[in-house]
Amino acid sequence: MLTNEFTKLLNMEYPIIQAPMAGGITTSRLVAAVSNSGGLGMVGAGYMSPEQLRIQIREIRKLTSGLFGINLFVPNDFSVTEEEVRLAQKAMQPVREQLGLQENADAEIPVFPDVYQSFVEQVKVVIEEQVSVCSFTFGIPSEEVIGELKRSGIMLIGTATTVREAIELGKAGMDAIVVQGSEAGGHRGSFLQEDQESLVGLMSLIPQVVDNVNIPVIAAGGIMDGRGLMASLCLGAKAVQMGTAFLTCVESGAHNVYKKAILAAKEDETVLTRSFSGKWARGIKNKFINEMQIHESSLPDFPVQNILTQSMRKAASSQNNPDFMSLWSGQSPRLTKDQTAEALIHSIIAEAEKLISH
Template identity: 65%
Template sequence: MMLRNEMTKCLKIAYPIIQAPMAGGVTTSKLVAETSNAGGLGMVGAGYMAPTQIRDQIKEIQKLTSKPFGINLFVPQPFDVSEDSMKAANQALTTIRQQLHLPDKDNFGIADYNEVLEAFKEQIQVVIEEQVPICSFTFGIPSQEVIAELKQHNITLMGTATTVMEAVQNEAAGMDMVVVQGSEAGGHRGGFLNQEQESSDSVGLMSLLPQVTDAITIPVVAAGGIMDGRGLAASMCLGAQGVQMGTAFLTCVESGAHPVHKEAVLSISEDQTVYTRSFSGKWARGVKNHFILEMQNHEVYLPDFPVQNTLTQDIRKAAFAENNPDFMSLWSGQSTRLAKSQTVEALIENMVAEAKKLNVNI
């Protein structure tokens, strides 16, 4: 079993290891650069970033590494900005704001779909202008016009899929490879079909992976619960050409995750993460805390992403500032017992060494 393959050749990396593009400040320039310098692929989680912020971080990373790195963007999907659903959700959040001594929120400031779409187009232009070699997408597939424009500039494109059908659609749209995300993965579900069933019908990686690799011909990257060389070897045995890992990198020294977040992941057991859409309106896996428990009875009527994400922004910001894990979005995958506080270099070196012991040829 060779670790150098079509995927590593396409991405120009030594090892088939991708650091997941975790949005919200986790993917610092140092985390991205150190991953690429160590032979993997560093990825910027740019979904929430303004075009100017993306440009600044690209330039910063380019000073820290000459190796390839990538950018991940959220593909905008139409969403309903219902005044009634926003008011109902905001009412449920009022008691939480009181616990954090925050003022009531009556000015929502929700951007409409056209504004979100325009911001996405601006993000795409920055990726092109700054000549970023790899661009990945979450929450959907970009338009054929966007795909064609990126390919004209020789940018390698990576999609995200949580089902076989999503993977098939990614290949049909022209993605060069696809990240297959199992239910074990931390953070937001990257899929885009049957969103209302995400929490109940999500498929585990080891079941999903061989079904996807049988259905498509482009390289498949495995994601969800992978933390070490054993997960890498298992994924490649099932047909993947590489892995993408989030939680394993989140607890690394170079990660920008809040210290409270890192400590939460390092201290919990595998059964203490749950799916929730209370923070953002989109299903995501994180550490069970007071916010999730208090909001779980309201999840049915919460507005979709990004509306709910905007409504909870003040709560998450206050919890972050106060080092309060009860109200933070502590995203984490299920393999928490395998998480370690270590450098990126040590993580990748240990994975490669473990893969060698398992007779995986480097």
């Protein structure tokens, strides 16, 4: 039951994918450790420059001969006014003062990177470096991009939070779909419906997507152990994608304060917020989320708010201050452990095999 046509296609010993967490968490060591232990390691490349991505791909290749994948953010249109930036900066000024940061300059709109150009260049790197798997979050790439990647023999995986999104990803030519339940930590992958309508629990979502698409389904959201893996497979998924479980692993690049916060958190301490990035994401509730709650609806959309909070998050990290860090986490933090990626995978498989034999 633990191997199927999907795992065979990717030369995976086990149906376990390490979620591509952007922002430096998916280090070369973590990705390689997962691939070397029979799973599929993934690089969260959403915030990386094309050159940084190329360097990391080559680093990973020195550490593993196994397959691994890259995850990219599909760029979305966004607009922002000076007034929106000014109001957001004003709302965050007390936080900046608490961190000892200089006062904001009068609300000039920062220079935002050309997300479309960067995305095109990232895709080019994936093709040139002959990466085996490329997954996408926040939408569907253009027909041109999908065609180019397919011609290069790269497996494409989309991310859906509803059946409707999954159907559209299937029509667009994805080879597999990650279905992200509302339990999942980090950013929501929603792109067709409003965020509230997209908060479907994973155990409800898996069978409904399986019944409506004819490509492999990968389950994501709150899965931490062999029980979650077996439940997902029983509902029709071909593999699971796990983020928070790998985030607290030894090889993860997450800040130690962040790891400790997750290891100490309880299941009722995560909330959905758009205060950090302008896009809804699940994380551990902290002082920043509390203080920004009244401003949340008026904050600029992603990636604008993400850029506006960058210096604050960086300062909080360097000061070891969890009050103002984005502590993304799924809803099962009580099941996290401080261990190696290899130990995590072996314990999941041992538990799953025990359940099969009973």
